Amino acid sequence: MLGTLFFTFVKIGMFTIGGGYAMIPLIEREVVDRGWIGKEDFLDLFAVTQSLPGIFAVNISIFVGYRLRGVWGSVICALGTILPSFCIILLIALFFNHFQDNPWVVKVFNGIRPAVVALIAVPCISAARSLHLKRVQLIAPAIGALLIWLCGVSPVWIILAGIAGGLAYTFWIKGKWERRQR
Amino acid sequence: MGKEAKMIYWQLLCVYLKIGLFGFGGGYAMLSLIQHEVVDKHEWLTRQEFTDVVAISQMTPGPIGINSATYIGYTATGSVWGSVVATVAVCLPSFLLVLAISYFFARFKSNKYVEAAFTGLRPMTVGLIAAAGLLLVNHENFIDWKSVVIFAGAFLLTWKYKMHPILVICLAGAAGLFIYW
Numbered sequence: 192m193l194g195t196l197f198f199t200f201v202k203i204g205m206f207t208i209g210g211g212y213a214m215i216p217l218i219e220r221e222v223v224d225r226g227w228i229g230k231e232d233f234l235d236l237f238a239v240t241q242s243l244p245g246i247f248a249v250n251i252s253i254f255v256g257y258r259l260r261g262v263w264g265s266v267i268c269a270l271g272t273i274l275p276s277f278c279i280i281l282l283i284a285l286f287f288n289h290f291q292d293n294p295w296v297v298k299v300f301n302g303i304r305p306a307v308v309a310l311i312a313v314p315c316i317s318a319a320r321s322l323h324l325k326r327v328q329l330i331a332p333a334i335g336a337l338l339i340w341l342c343g344v345s346p347v348w349i350i351l352a353g354i355a356g357g358l359a360y361t362f363w364i365k366g367k368w369e370r371r372q373r
Numbered sequence: 374m375g376k377e378a379k380m381i382y383w384q385l386l387c388v389y390l391k392i393g394l395f396g397f398g399g400g401y402a403m404l405s406l407i408q409h410e411v412v413d414k415h416e417w418l419t420r421q422e423f424t425d426v427v428a429i430s431q432m433t434p435g436p437i438g439i440n441s442a443t444y445i446g447y448t449a450t451g452s453v454w455g456s457v458v459a460t461v462a463v464c465l466p467s468f469l470l471v472l473a474i475s476y477f478f479a480r481f482k483s484n485k486y487v488e489a490a491f492t493g494l495r496p497m498t499v500g501l502i503a504a505a506g507l508l509l510v511n512h513e514n515f516i517d518w519k520s521v522v523i524f525a526g527a528f529l530l531t532w533k534y535k536m537h538p539i540l541v542i543c544l545a546g547a548a549g550l551f552i553y554w
Contacts, residue, residue, distance in 0.1 A: 204434060204435055239474065246400075246436045246465070248436050254475065257475045273460060276435020277442055299547075301521055302552065304513075306428075306524065306541055307424050309511065314502060329499070332399045334500075338502040339508070350397055357491060362489075
């Protein structure tokens with residue numbers, strides 16, 4: 192069973208290009224369709240994992256591994272997810288130095304770099320849209336982004352401020368506001 | 374191993390534990406944190422190299438958090454062990470958290486404090502992603518007006534035509550080869 196788990200997650204880690212979220216349908220297919228975890232259970236895991244820090248795909252593999260085989264299961268599943276990208280990136284890191292100064296590679300990467308910025312800008316806009324944020328709700332994130340960008344504030348503080356703001360809003364400001372409305 | 378060399382491993386460990394612990398909101402939101410630590414604070418990579426790592430991550434399998442840890446771990450130390458330390462460190466905080474939560478999963482699922490924290494954290498991830506993008510807008514990545522054209526083209530293809538990131542990167546690379554001939 193541990194072997195099957197390991198190779199299942201190696202497969203998941205190997206064939207999902209372009210970040211953690213691309214892994215979800217694949218994980219679901221492997222894990223739910225094999226009957227390891229019920230569909231509803233998986234959706235629950237998915238929801239909770241979204242609210243955890245760290246790497247999404249790794250976290251969900253830890254959850255699944257733990258459900259099925261305890262602590263060792265979680266270690267094996269996490270290793271399986273990590274291993275393919277670890278090996279591939281290590282190979283690239285070992286050899287990229289030798290190509291970095293090649294004039295062809297320089298030209299190619301001069302073209303790629305601005306595109307990378309676009310590839311970050313698009314998920315930023317779609318995240319704002321999918322959260323259905325109103326204009327007012329964009330003020331805090333905008334201030335956070337500017338503080339990180341222009342003032343070099345550590346994102347850790349912005350994250351903590353977000354948590355504090357959420358708690359303050361829910362338990363303090365929201366109640367006051369509703370009372371005043373009445 | 375010299376004292377200074379040992380120091381780098383410690384720093385890598387601490388930095389990636391921090392990234393693992395505070396990396397909320399997925400890979401893109403994590404980027405600003407990674408860049409803040411790795412480029413601005415510890416100067417293990419230049420902005421340009423960091424952008425290249427992001428590009429490579431988009432084209433290779435696996436989450437960007439792992440990819441950056443493995444790559445930066447190696448470049449910072451010049452050894453495979455650097456990769457191992459950084460990669461394990463970035464997974465460790467959430468690993469412990471996931472195990473802890475597994476014990477009282479049902480209670481965590483609908484905890485009012487967790488929910489409250491997320492009413493603030495969720496919109497903030499938009500700001501974190503925006504910061505990651507803005508930090509990469511600099512003269513190393515945008516060398517002239519042609520870069521802006523490539524940016525606009527890549528944005529349009531991803532946003533409007535939902536083109537796959539790998540394809541966008543390949544096209545941008547080809548465009549670079551052609552334009553800067």
